[in-house]
Amino acid sequence: MSDKTIKLKIKRQDNPRSKPYWQEFEIPYQPLSNVISCLQDIQKSPSAANKVTVNPVVWDCSCLEEVCGSCTMIINGRVRQACTALVDQIESPIVLEPMSKFPVVRDLLVDRNRMFRALKKVKAWVDIDGSQDLGEGPIMADSVRATRYTLSECMTCGCCLEACPQYTKDNAFLGAAAFSQVRLFNLHPTGDMHADERLDEVMGKGGIADCGNAQACVEACPKNIPLTDSIADISRQTSLKLLKDLLLK
């Protein structure tokens, strides 16, 4: 065994109202480690680098294979999932912070409810007649399916919003994830029947017009979702709708 260790510097916060503080940790190096396994090691032996016993670090995780979207945090200054942050591929000491655009619940755990509320607002669903057997779904070209699939891989992880300069804790901006979902559902033959209702929701305050076109979202997306294409597409759809509404008034 080598004496190699992994050093971590973690921004902690005991509850939503208390002040954040930094703590340093040092754990034995093991091959195949990722940020999650480091946090698990701290749980098993919760003491800071100065040997003082502390409460284990609290964070959010579930699948550990980058499909659930839970474990988003800021790692060495960059927002990403902790599960795919392999110790061998990142710089030491590893600096962990909670996302800054969402209220901290505790330590690295944040409350991303605003993202789910946005999905509700933009009516991100296909309106079906019910779960009774109504036969096959609509015929669809595989190319359309492929575009939809890419958009549908969004795991509501929040990376795009953390990176977005327009998205702040105290404004109403819906953000790239929600706009991209509007595109996803408007691309579906049945979803398209209610396309206007979704567009209405992104044409008001905090809607698509507030996007500053910084293009940081697409850089941050761990699933390589073409978010800027989605924003451009939804801008087009809303402009057309605006024109249509004006002419038909």
Added chain:
Amino acid sequence: MAQRRKKIIIIGGGLAGLSAAMKICESNAEVILIAYQSLKRSHSVCAQGGINAAIDSRGEGDSPDNHFYDTIKGGDFLAEQPLVRDMCYKAPSIIHLMDRMGVAFNRTNEGHLAFRRFGGTLYSRTAFAGATTGQQLVYSLDEQIRKYEHDGMVQKMEWHEYLGAVLDSKGICRGAIIHNLRTNEIFTLAGDAVILATGGPSQVYAGSTASTVNTGAAATMAYLQGAKYANGEFIQIHPTAIPGRDKLRLMSESARGEGGRIWVPKRADDNRDPLDIPEMERYYFLEEKYPLFGNLVPRDVASREIYDVVYNQNLGIGGQAMVYLDLTHKSKEFLQDRLGGILDIYKKFTGDDPKVTPMKIFPAVHYSMGGLWTDYETDSEGMIESKSPRNQMTSIQGLYAAGEADCHYHGANRLGANSLLSCIYTGLMMGPGVLSYAENIAKSADDVPSSIFEDAKSYWTGRFKTINKMHGSENPYKLHRDLGDMMMANVLIVRDNKTLEKAYNSISDFETRFKDVNCVDSNDWANPTPSFINQLYCMIQLSKIITKGALMRDEFRGAHFKPEFDLNQPKDFDPHEYIHYQEQQNFGEVSDDAFPKSHLDYMKRFEANNKKWLKTSIAQFEGNQPNITYADVNTSLMIPRPRKYD
């Protein structure tokens, strides 16, 4: 006065819980959905390869009856046949429903659903949405529930944990005890029925493909409250997972469905780069031993063969516990299109590109075929009575189970792409029955004394106070790891009674250590540790069910492999012989020369073994131990026969 709407409490936001919620909302009942985390995060998202339905879009002659046969055979005849038949018959309409909801299923040139092959069948029966089918199915159901939430039909309570059922003096479930994971408040909810769609228990093992939340604690709590837990010893080991420290990530069966080949170098000391090893010097052991099914033998078979190659033949790559899963003979474009998502995951976690170099994989704990025992009712034709309140009800009245938390659909081994199906099927199927139960109970939760709720609340408040005050020397997370390591070492692919007995006895050491646990987190806000300690207690109890079930079952069936009790099927045996043998028996005597002697002897052994062991094991909590009894399996639709895949 208008009657109040029926109130159904659903625990769990995966496929089973969401399907049940959707079905129940449609009947205008009130749904409270309790989830340990945000809804889109449930473990169902991890399912990769697809979902089975015999739609026969390729004209191969597939049918729901074939699907039924493959599922029953794959499960080594331990699954409950009327339920599995109904599931397979309903599968095509389930896929069409999910398609209507907008799941991005891959499509054909003509724009219809595309299907691919999976293990344990010769038909292309698996619909898929890229390489993240489970995720896509969860999202589409989550979206429907969001619509109902928007319409005020569903009340979601995320970041809440189920601690147990509120039982009245007659043992009827009248609600649930809930723990707010932020405020740590403990409270009760009254309801007309409670559904546990709480997933599997793979966290009992240290090396699994499970999400961190899959502790099996909710189902175990039902068992501790008196519910029957069935077939706990049947744990599926998935043949292909990626080695890792925090978890073993799944490499989907679809990699083999799309042509992936499993091999090792023929020489143990062959340390060449895999691409430099010529075809003649590779040992494609599954293809050689099972020419018919090849790399797509069922999971129990594949895992056992990999284990045998690594540990008995010492042919693991570089002497390590790994074999190659090779896709490099396929074009990069094909692989990106069909398997892009999972191959990217492999690359992200190992740094190697599977399109260029063969993957290194090894089996990992993946799924529990067993779970809470549930009831059902058939009509005069033997079909499932769709509105029966008995459907999916556990042995506690008013408490239901669905999805991986139940036990009847996969027998002794689950076929790939049947889990997403059984989760959605059970969720949808139970809806009408749960409502008819709620409508017909003589007394509702409103009519029972409020003291049962107060008592439940005060018991759990006290229990968590005690946990918070535990200041022993055992770290609960370390103890969990040790328990998981013990289960990996002793209750895995190859089982023997001596080891199992030792393992079972060692669990009492874990119980002793548990009493000395230290509640390592003192914060009174959003503190996961007390809740984890309670889950750990459940996992210790669960490990007893699994280990004792395995110890007592003296046979080799599906995922439960005890070499000592292998019936040694003759190499040239044909399972049809057994059907003839049964027919001859029904008509009187079997003549001595009708079958080769070794075959006849084998069939007699097989018959005697089934008589004794073709039973559902039922664990009940008595005196801090599982008391295990055996119940008949309904095999009225298909004669149990020897399995064969070569």
